[in-house]
Amino acid sequence: MSGILAFAEVREGEVRRSSYEVVTAARELADQLGEEVHAVVLGGPGTGEAARELGRYGADRIFVGESEELGVYNASRFRSVVVELVRAQGCRVLVFPASAMGKDLAPRVAARLGVGYAAECTGLGVEDGQVVATRPKYAGKLFARVGFEGEPAVLSIRANIFTPREAERSPGLEALDVSTASGDLGAIVREVRAAAGRKLDVTEAPIVVSGGRGLRDPENFKLLEELAEALGAAVGASRAVVDAGWRPHAEQVGQTGKTVAPQLYFAIGISGAIQHLAGMRTSRYIVAINKDPDAPIFKVADYGIVGDLFEIVPRLTEEVRKLRG
Amino acid sequence: MKVVVCVKRVPDTEARIRIASDGTSIDPSGVKFVMNPYDEFAVEAALKHREAAGGGEVGVLSVGGPESAEVLRTALAMGADEAVLLKAAEQAQGLAVARAIAAELRQREYDLALFGMKAIDDDLQSVGPMVAELLDLPAATAITEFGLEGGTVTAQRAIEGGVEVVELTTPCILTITKGAYEPRYASLKGIMAAKKKPLAEKDAELGGAGIREIALEYPPERQPGRIVGEGPDAVPELVRLLREEAKAL
Numbered sequence: 065m066s067g068i069l070a071f072a073e074v075r076e077g078e079v080r081r082s083s084y085e086v087v088t089a090a091r092e093l094a095d096q097l098g099e100e101v102h103a104v105v106l107g108g109p110g111t112g113e114a115a116r117e118l119g120r121y122g123a124d125r126i127f128v129g130e131s132e133e134l135g136v137y138n139a140s141r142f143r144s145v146v147v148e149l150v151r152a153q154g155c156r157v158l159v160f161p162a163s164a165m166g167k168d169l170a171p172r173v174a175a176r177l178g179v180g181y182a183a184e185c186t187g188l189g190v191e192d193g194q195v196v197a198t199r200p201k202y203a204g205k206l207f208a209r210v211g212f213e214g215e216p217a218v219l220s221i222r223a224n225i226f227t228p229r230e231a232e233r234s235p236g237l238e239a240l241d242v243s244t245a246s247g248d249l250g251a252i253v254r255e256v257r258a259a260a261g262r263k264l265d266v267t268e269a270p271i272v273v274s275g276g277r278g279l280r281d282p283e284n285f286k287l288l289e290e291l292a293e294a295l296g297a298a299v300g301a302s303r304a305v306v307d308a309g310w311r312p313h314a315e316q317v318g319q320t321g322k323t324v325a326p327q328l329y330f331a332i333g334i335s336g337a338i339q340h341l342a343g344m345r346t347s348r349y350i351v352a353i354n355k356d357p358d359a360p361i362f363k364v365a366d367y368g369i370v371g372d373l374f375e376i377v378p379r380l381t382e383e384v385r386k387l388r389g
Numbered sequence: 390m391k392v393v394v395c396v397k398r399v400p401d402t403e404a405r406i407r408i409a410s411d412g413t414s415i416d417p418s419g420v421k422f423v424m425n426p427y428d429e430f431a432v433e434a435a436l437k438h439r440e441a442a443g444g445g446e447v448g449v450l451s452v453g454g455p456e457s458a459e460v461l462r463t464a465l466a467m468g469a470d471e472a473v474l475l476k477a478a479e480q481a482q483g484l485a486v487a488r489a490i491a492a493e494l495r496q497r498e499y500d501l502a503l504f505g506m507k508a509i510d511d512d513l514q515s516v517g518p519m520v521a522e523l524l525d526l527p528a529a530t531a532i533t534e535f536g537l538e539g540g541t542v543t544a545q546r547a548i549e550g551g552v553e554v555v556e557l558t559t560p561c562i563l564t565i566t567k568g569a570y571e572p573r574y575a576s577l578k579g580i581m582a583a584k585k586k587p588l589a590e591k592d593a594e595l596g597g598a599g600i601r602e603i604a605l606e607y608p609p610e611r612q613p614g615r616i617v618g619e620g621p622d623a624v625p626e627l628v629r630l631l632r633e634e635a636k637a638l
Binding site for chain 1: 400402403404405406408415426427483484487509510511512513514515518519521522523526527528529530531533543544546547548549550551552553554555556557561566567568597598599600601602603604605606607608611612614615616617618619620621623624625627628630631632635637638
């Protein structure tokens, strides 16, 4: 079995940022194991050309499955192509992004290959020639160091953890025969509906502006949307306001929502319940704005302002706009 | 209509989790255990669809130790008809659990097998799709809502920035996330009725998980932070710190 296989996700003809992270993570493992990095990219026409730049992040070979049918995610098809490639080429480690697609596809590939799968790894290393992954449990209240039995080791990596690093290679594109990805198509995507406005997902944004019950009213989230826009940030929400119907579940940060690890997380009008902290405590920097100086959120925040968010947030938006010019 | 729902007993989200002295398991003392919140959505989905269909059977399964019978009783109290406990070591997860569930499902007939999207203890988010592969069934994950008509399921799948509308034919597997299925509370009547509903126990046929937890660790402690000031006048200083100290702006 050879090679570290990096699954690079393409959506609507664009290589997603997670793909650079996956290739970088694969490259780090490959260097420690003395292996090559093979990227595999599946998508509609034009995918191959878009995927060329994966060489910049260290891919030694790029396998491309390109067809009309692959333009839309189909779990069965994608799984068949990846499994066939693994069986044909051999593979020591298989790295997926922990995106919606990656988290759907990775366990399927693992089960089909009869091996286990470690989800949302935040660290990867090699000990005694074996891959060891670090991954969160209990929404990050604990971390587990995990070893793999059998090959390949299948894992997905959390977004925003493995910073893409250039490691120039010049791979050619190798076309995969995807005509054999047949059989029962399983779940068929009929339609993809974008959320209103081109919103950045909380799990992908470098900055998140999150609001809780302190906002008092759903309309007041407009203040956070303005701050988010000035910062180029995504808007997040506490469970309380999602349960109240003020914000969609896609924005919920916490143990029964998303776990995020942005560079900068603003917790505004959020008290800091344990299940919320679990979802954001690995953010690089945390800023808390709350009128209650005893709110638990201040215990995890790097910087805090105590006071009325309805005065503080607009001022913050103003200062950020001045900064950004 | 026949639906099977797989549920798991997990620590409550407000629980502080402590590592046990063996370094590879958690200390359960003082921890409140509940039905995995995502599994509650799945049970609710089963019950709602059974109601919409005007009848049918809802069975629940759990892989776990003897205490997992508690969450099975909760599902029965919510309205499920029968339950099976597949007895295994508490820490069984991933592929091992998928194999045990697949072995049980092979002995059953069903239109839908529902799972919570993930268990909030191991966060592996894999049992549902793994079972689908082991049984060669169509499956879709992260479903917020679905409809079932004449053997076709139309489901809404949460993806970054929107929704995928997915179609599958039964029998199929769906993993459910927060959306249309706010779980009902078990009524007192339901709790009483649950005591009489069948709850069978079998040994789980596990096999290995494929991954092995070497050690559990606490996350790195965050450095203590500071309150920059009070009110909007503290904002310029905050921005300066974020820019110059944190270099985050």
